[in-house]
Amino acid sequence: MSAPTLSPSKxxxxxxxxxxxxxxxxxxxxxxxTLRRNISAHGFLIGAVLCFxxxxxxxxxxxxxxxxxxxxxxxxxxxxxxxxxxxxxxxxFWQAWRNTLLFSALALVFGxxxxxxxxxxxxxxxxxxGYLRLLVYLPVMLPPVASVLLFKYFYDPGYGLFNRIxxxxxxxxxxxxxxxxxxxxxxxxxATWMNMGGATLIYLAALQGIPGELYEAAELDGAxxxxxxxxVTIPQTRLILSLLLLMQIIATMQVxxxxxxxxxxxxxxxxxxxxxxxxYQYAFNFNNYGSxxxxxxxxxxxxxxxxxxxxxxxRNSED
Amino acid sequence: xxxxxxxRTRRTSRASAAAxxxxxxxxxxxxxxxxxxxxxxxxxxxxxxxxxxxxxxxxKTKVTISIDCMPPAAKAAExxxxxxxxxxxxxxxxxxxxxxxxxxxxxxxPPRFTAMLKxxxxxxxxxxxxxxxxxxxxxDGAEDISAYxxxxxxxxxxxxxxxxxxxxxxxxxxxxxxxxxxxxxxxxNRKLFTQAGLDPNSPPATWDAVRAAAKKxxxxxxxxxxxxxxxxxxxxxxxxxxxxxxxGGDVVDASGKKAAFNDASGKQVLQQLHDMRWEDxxxxxxxxxxxxxxxxxxxxxxxxxxxxxxxxxxxxxxQLGAKYxxxxxxxxxxxxxxxxGGNNYMIKKGSSPDQIKAAVAWLNFKNLTPGKGQFDWARTxxxxxxxxxxxxxxxxxxxxxxxxxxxxxxxSMPIENFKxxxxxxxxxxxxxxxxxxxxxxxxxxxxxxxTNKGADVDKLLSTAEQQVNQVLANQ
Numbered sequence: 001m002s003a004p005t006l007s008p009s010k011x012x013x014x015x016x017x018x019x020x021x022x023x024x025x026x027x028x029x030x031x032x033x034t035l036r037r038n039i040s041a042h043g044f045l046i047g048a049v050l051c052f053x054x055x056x057x058x059x060x061x062x063x064x065x066x067x068x069x070x071x072x073x074x075x076x077x078x079x080x081x082x083x084x085x086x087x088x089x090x091x092x093f094w095q096a097w098r099n100t101l102l103f104s105a106l107a108l109v110f111g112x113x114x115x116x117x118x119x120x121x122x123x124x125x126x127x128x129x130g131y132l133r134l135l136v137y138l139p140v141m142l143p144p145v146a147s148v149l150l151f152k153y154f155y156d157p158g159y160g161l162f163n164r165i166x167x168x169x170x171x172x173x174x175x176x177x178x179x180x181x182x183x184x185x186x187x188x189x190x191a192t193w194m195n196m197g198g199a200t201l202i203y204l205a206a207l208q209g210i211p212g213e214l215y216e217a218a219e220l221d222g223a224x225x226x227x228x229x230x231x232v233t234i235p236q237t238r239l240i241l242s243l244l245l246l247m248q249i250i251a252t253m254q255v256x257x258x259x260x261x262x263x264x265x266x267x268x269x270x271x272x273x274x275x276x277x278x279x280y281q282y283a284f285n286f287n288n289y290g291s292x293x294x295x296x297x298x299x300x301x302x303x304x305x306x307x308x309x310x311x312x313x314x315r316n317s318e319d
Numbered sequence: 320x321x322x323x324x325x326x327r328t329r330r331t332s333r334a335s336a337a338a339x340x341x342x343x344x345x346x347x348x349x350x351x352x353x354x355x356x357x358x359x360x361x362x363x364x365x366x367x368x369x370x371x372x373x374x375x376x377x378x379k380t381k382v383t384i385s386i387d388c389m390p391p392a393a394k395a396a397e398x399x400x401x402x403x404x405x406x407x408x409x410x411x412x413x414x415x416x417x418x419x420x421x422x423x424x425x426x427x428x429p430p431r432f433t434a435m436l437k438x439x440x441x442x443x444x445x446x447x448x449x450x451x452x453x454x455x456x457x458x459d460g461a462e463d464i465s466a467y468x469x470x471x472x473x474x475x476x477x478x479x480x481x482x483x484x485x486x487x488x489x490x491x492x493x494x495x496x497x498x499x500x501x502x503x504x505x506x507x508n509r510k511l512f513t514q515a516g517l518d519p520n521s522p523p524a525t526w527d528a529v530r531a532a533a534k535k536x537x538x539x540x541x542x543x544x545x546x547x548x549x550x551x552x553x554x555x556x557x558x559x560x561x562x563x564x565x566x567g568g569d570v571v572d573a574s575g576k577k578a579a580f581n582d583a584s585g586k587q588v589l590q591q592l593h594d595m596r597w598e599d600x601x602x603x604x605x606x607x608x609x610x611x612x613x614x615x616x617x618x619x620x621x622x623x624x625x626x627x628x629x630x631x632x633x634x635x636x637x638q639l640g641a642k643y644x645x646x647x648x649x650x651x652x653x654x655x656x657x658x659x660g661g662n663n664y665m666i667k668k669g670s671s672p673d674q675i676k677a678a679v680a681w682l683n684f685k686n687l688t689p690g691k692g693q694f695d696w697a698r699t700x701x702x703x704x705x706x707x708x709x710x711x712x713x714x715x716x717x718x719x720x721x722x723x724x725x726x727x728x729x730x731s732m733p734i735e736n737f738k739x740x741x742x743x744x745x746x747x748x749x750x751x752x753x754x755x756x757x758x759x760x761x762x763x764x765x766x767x768x769x770t771n772k773g774a775d776v777d778k779l780l781s782t783a784e785q786q787v788n789q790v791l792a793n794q
Contacts, residue, residue, distance in 0.1 A: 264551030268770035
């Protein structure tokens, strides 16, 4: 590839408003020159725009239109709000939302707090931190399906690892994924384990950005570990914590893989049916694309609300 | 120049106009008099054949059709048979080019099939499940082939079971030709039956007998379950329907608008599963199983019985490495009815009349002629492929007699293991409307009794009933 040509100096460029009778030509030439100068950039840009158009924006627009359409006997007709009404009246709708919110809440309790504690502990280690970081991050490198299936074996009520461990301690075997009371909790534990590494590393990066002098000052004031965490660590990482919290809310509300693989989607008495799994069912089990799109829109609206808060917080952090 | 050349007197202009009108009128009259031939001439001119569905395919017409579900290279023997069949077919129809499309794994995976229909990318002749008809019609995906299918194009037509051909009809129009069918029965592991002191030649015919046998088999220990059942992936609801049919019950009433399973037989289905799971402990501890899970268990001698169709045996032998000798088949417990289903081929909407004729000719040769194509059991045996499974078996009368005789002569497995199933044919019943949505709801009832010792069967049934009524009201 040839080296990029230097742009002409400002002095040699025709100035707007001073070009006299040749102004239209000059403007055109200016445009062409700019185009030629950035030809590679435009080439890349067109490629990216085309990819986004075909694979992201068009499906989104199509999804929006589909939410208000119905296809019957080969004819697609305008369905108004009927898809949405169908979805809201589906007995599984509220159950799916309850389950999704429960998953999010549990995932935040576990997935938010545990990585933070692990990061704080890791941050205290003076030696072998790189090695420990690798160990914590390793589960993230496993393909999600492999991790989930591994947990499926651990949870098996007949010959799973977890019940074997309980057996050693003479504790009663649990139904884990088979019981309406524990199914969602078991799914959350597996999801937390799978995703803990990523969150821990982000917390660790935030912790390492805290100036050491603050801790030294706190120590001189006689602060112990817990007070240091409360008065230095948490205030210093507050923004990162808030952003990660929102990102986790958005991610957890789209949960699909874990319940789909661990409990074959619905779980005992539908106790692990999530909103995204319901969308999947509408589309691929019932061929009801209109309803799938309508439920997708509902989810989009809810997530857009969280995203708005996220964007607001991001701006604050930039300020 | 232009004005000079085109200048006309009023008189010449009138004469030209009259001539033009006359010519148009004569053309119109001529075309009226021979409307059909002229239409054909316009559309199928040259070497193309007639659009008259009853006329045979013109041997001079060159036709190419793409066909779904050609065996993949991994299934070498099946692929060889496919290619042989094309050669034989081309002796009669040298003008037809068959362009096979192979699919890895299953011929039809619902998500892929749905996407194909939406994208109109299905082959000219495409494979579908019996239950796919409405979806295909909703997507304007298939041709009405009623006029093309008759005693001449499909000589064995009169011998195909009416219920098998009826599922391919909608509003009196025929949209498909069958390739296979199934009815559900009780699959048993003969080895475990023998070990538990049960007679593998007499599979249990009632639920009480199933329960007693399951207890004995589970008593063998080593993690062996006596009876297995699905309760996830909509398969639980599907099996609930089959068990309910077996007891003479129904899922949806005759109007198709109301749930009909909240009755004594529905309660029996759930209660007996609950009792087998929790009182007898004969169903294993792991539940929320879906299609494929029970097949794996029975193939590894960890499961004694489950409701299944004969084609599961093919899957278990070919994909899971089991042996034909391991399995036996009895009629569905209760025996008052059973769920039936199967596969067929449809012809893509927009296919030309010649393509439809060529497709019907091929499907007749490959799938609907006793002694030929898929029913050439002597060849199947020579190719070391399974012969002797009870299904596909959609023929009646002479065709059935001929096919059964050939199947028995060439059997490559102990067909007496399926005698109980074969000797007790049970009337098949189609799946309910909105089947998958209903199955999803009934999955909850099934998982309820299989995962919760304190499950309230009445409550599970009435909740499911309300939900199914809501689904049916939304049709």
